[in-house]
Amino acid sequence: MRIFEIIGPSMIGPSSSHTAGACRLGWVARELLGEIPTEVIVGLHGSFWATGDGHGTKEAITAGLLGFAPDDERLIQAPVLAREAGMTVHFDFLDLGPQAHPNSVRLQLRGANREVALIGSSVGGGNVCVQEIDELPVDIRGTLVTLILWHQDTPGFLAGITAVLACVQINVATIRTSRLQRGEEAITAIEVDGAVPREVSALLQKASAIERIVCLSVLPGF
Amino acid sequence: MPLCLTGILTMQYQYRTAAELLELCRSHSLSVAELTVRGEVENGMASREEIESRMLTYYRSMKDSVHKGLQITERSRSGLSGGDSRRVLAHSSGPNPSALGATFERCIAYALAVLETNAAFGRIVATPTAGSAGICPACLLTWQEERKATDKVTMQGLFTAAGIGRVIGLGACFSGARGGCQAEVGSASAMAAAAICELDGGSPEDVVHAAALALQNTLGLICDPIGGYVEAPCMMRNGLFGLHSFGAAAVALSGVRSIVPFDEVVSVLREVGNKMPRIYKETAEGGLATTPTGLQFLRHPKPAGDRGFKASQWPQPEA
Structure with a gap:
């Protein structure tokens, strides 16, 4: 807190x-x-x-x-x-x-x-x-910068994303993926410490399974 | 920047309980305010300069909300409040002050003023909530005037308040809808008591006891806003619990200790909050809100029923 x-x-x-x-x-x-x-x-x-x-x-x-x-x-x-x-x-x-x-x-x-x-x-x-x-469960508080990814549920997806974040020394605070069924549409919310440079979002966007990314800034007033 | 040693994040100034807070203050020889600032810097989201400058802005904004409220003469939308802070302030400087004395009559007026600004859709700083936003500003401003201190010095009290508030927030909650008024006004009163106690030279131990004494006297306080508005009894609870904070700080500074330690008081706050009936948790379905007088201010919005559309469907364009 x-x-x-x-x-x-x-x-x-x-x-x-x-x-x-x-x-x-x-x-x-x-x-x-x-x-x-x-x-x-x-x-x-x-x-x-x-x-x-x-x-x-x-x-x-x-x-x-x-x-x-x-x-x-x-x-x-x-x-x-x-x-x-x-x-x-x-x-x-x-x-x-x-x-x-x-x-x-x-x-x-x-x-x-x-x-x-x-x-x-x-x-x-x-x-x-x-x-x-x-309609997919998440738990987003907005006290940290949060990456929200709409994507297909595919093997190795999270490993790829976290590898990119690790390369640029972004520390992941929490991570959660929700999906309706195996292989279907999923949402992953990743709370990170500090900011996410624009280039990182752009790089992640290239992953084929990703439909859309929003980098949610810390809520106003936090 | 987060401290990164051999790939492991090392945090030195983080705590969840008052016992941990006291241990950190002891081992690093820090005040509660300083420990709180260091903990925030360590979180890596902002520098010390940014944090202090933002807190100073907040403190000045709190003072603005006091001054704005003291100008209000008309009643609020609900008719429940407006003009009372002016009245108390005028009395404090009038020919017949009460035995309480002008200083503390002013303290009451300041807390009422913040809530009047709040009810008039004005800008306030939630400390920790809007319904309890008058207590910390009133106590700090009264202290500042009494001690002739600068904004920068007085603002340090808000870090002490935040440090104590953190223990309550992590151990219980600040929400009237979940914990009743004790979670809002009780938390604010404990935070203000801690702030004044540390500003007046109290040790971290004194500070934690001031908070414990203040908080235990609010246990069980229900949230029963008349008409559902954040006005009555909220406003007077702010006004009078500010005095209570000064009392708790004074007792702790004298060396008197709370029998039950702060962490245990916080767990009682949580327990009482959990067991408190729903009607006493900001629903306006019990307490003062449902007295014959209180009911006169209640409005009953009706569910939409078959009117219009269901909230899960896009409305059809009208033909």
Whole structure:
């Protein structure tokens, strides 16, 4: 746990979980899409739905989708700014079941070239956890730089990726691969210490099994 | 840069418990604040200069949130708060101050002010959360004024607070939705007590005891926000638990010790949080939120049902 997970984030009120965390989840979703979202469906679960209105949860998620940090004073005007930017955001109630964290959200984004879906929770103090990307389980906190790879499940895949990272002295903090079935589509999330140079992402992109890479920076405010 | 010796990462300043923290402070002769800074530098994400400059920015931002809140005269969207920090501040400098004294009346006003800024969609620094963001700024600003210290010196208290907060965060949690108000205001109060204690010359041992004393007096505190808003009772809990932090720091500085060590208090925080009924965890379904008066502020958003679309399907364009 790092200092600025405890002191911080610097944020627009009123709630670290319902406002700042919600903004960060929107921000992550935009990064994962890798382009400007044009249409977004937001399903609010539990307390996000029940008490979100008084906490500016919808405004905060929209601000994140616009790429605003949680302390951006435009946060409360985000719905208007999104409309002006040509982004449609729909909100609705969603029940993710009794096991889900009370402050959870499902975000489906559509851009010019692709779609992405994620489920994430705001777990307290503005900290967040992304639990699912495109229906595959992940565990992304955004406190470290995270490489997210959409790829085919093939033998030796991870060995190849980690070999590249080892060559450039990038230390892997955590690594997790999820897939639906053997040989099918998979997602690997690799948290690393420090930054990932652009050339490294470009090099990894050449691996034939890889469909897409996103290098998720540390979330704003960490 | 991470220390890389023969391919193995060697970390010297990392801890998970207060016992480990105290051992590291002893063996390296460091304050809690300094140990916390070194641990962060060792993590390799930022340099000491970057970390200190960011913390200074945060401290100044906290002070801004106090000053902004003290200007607020109108009520918030919910009608639950607004203008109270001004009122307390005015009383503190008025002709009939209470026996508490002007300094600590101001401390209350400062904590209320942060929460009023927060309720007005203003900028605050979550310490550790937004609902408990008034306690550390109020205590540090009161200390700074009382000791006539600079921002740079006072800001060191935030590193002490972070060091103690880390033990709580790793051993329990900061979330009202998971642990109740004790996890938010309790954590903030322990962090502020630790900060003031170290700024006033307390040893690492004094600091940890100040935190233990503050935290144990908040155990069981429920999160029962009226109407679900981060305003009442949150605001007054910030205002009054700031005083509690000063009390805990003073007791620890006198050499009095907490019978139960900090790490054990943290595990009680976790245990009580886990066993606390859901209605007392930020759901606005119990406590002050469901008193006859509290219920008047509750709004019931209705699930969408058959209206519109299901959240998992793209809506069809309207004909």
